Amino acid sequence: xxxxxxxxxxxxxxxxxxxxxxxxxxxxxxxxxxxxxxxxxxxxxxxxxxxxxxxxxxxxxxxxxxxxxxxxxxxxxxxxxxxxxxxxxxxxxxxxxxxxxxxxxxx
Amino acid sequence: xxxxxxxxxxxxxxxxxxxxxxxxxxxxxxxxxxxxxxxxxxxxxxxxxxxxxxxxxxxxxxxxxxxxxxxxxxxxxxxxxxxxxxxxxxxxxxxxxxxxxxxxxxxxxxxx
Numbered sequence: 001x002x003x004x005x006x007x008x009x010x011x012x013x014x015x016x017x018x019x020x021x022x023x024x025x026x027x028x029x030x031x032x033x034x035x036x037x038x039x040x041x042x043x044x045x046x047x048x049x050x051x052x053x054x055x056x057x058x059x060x061x062x063x064x065x066x067x068x069x070x071x072x073x074x075x076x077x078x079x080x081x082x083x084x085x086x087x088x089x090x091x092x093x094x095x096x097x098x099x100x101x102x103x104x105x106x107x
Numbered sequence: 108x109x110x111x112x113x114x115x116x117x118x119x120x121x122x123x124x125x126x127x128x129x130x131x132x133x134x135x136x137x138x139x140x141x142x143x144x145x146x147x148x149x150x151x152x153x154x155x156x157x158x159x160x161x162x163x164x165x166x167x168x169x170x171x172x173x174x175x176x177x178x179x180x181x182x183x184x185x186x187x188x189x190x191x192x193x194x195x196x197x198x199x200x201x202x203x204x205x206x207x208x209x210x211x212x213x214x215x216x217x218x219x
Contacts (some may be wrong), residue, residue, distance in 0.1 A: 033207045042198050042210030093209040097150040
């Protein structure tokens with residue numbers, strides 16, 4: 001099936017650093033969602049975006065719905081060790097999932 | 108709120124056997140989704156139901172896979188006969204229309 005392209009695929013960062021990742025699609029989406037998956041668990045919804053240009057925060061997380069409606073961005077500020085996991089974008093409420101960004105935080 | 112409940116958490120079966128995965132969605136959610144996750148293919152939507160009716164099963168890999176939702180509080184995904192390439196983590200998720208999905212903890216299926 002169709003997948004969204006996420007980048008980077010993986011990243012190692014130092015604790016306290018800011019993190020940015022993005023997701024692009026060849027199709028226009030009406031919604032973008034960002035999920036985090038911990039080992040052995042299902043993805044957990046972090047942020048939902050419903051209109052182009054929307055910027056939404058959830059604690060240290062901020063996500064934006066791209067103006068073109070074909071991309072979205074997730075930023076994590078001042079990363080901490082528990083931010084480790086795989087981050088997925090999803091379009092159309094979760095109908096299509098991205099390939100994931102694996103984040104590792106070095107204490 | 109108990110969340111989406113899946114059972115079993117782990118299943119090991121021999122090739123050719125029938126496998127049934129179970130899901131109890133969150134009460135009040137009217138949509139239910141089955142996903143499969145593998146390293147190679149990531150998260151793939153297999154089928155989704157709205158108000159207990161299958162809406163899109165285009166992701167179901169082949170006729171060996173079938174899913175049912177006899178009522179609003181229960182769904183099954185069945186594989187018969189199972190094959191080693193079916194080994195994956197299978198997730199169930201539920202949602203209210205217009206909202207993001209809540210996932211269960213998944214069933215890790217191993218077919219030997």
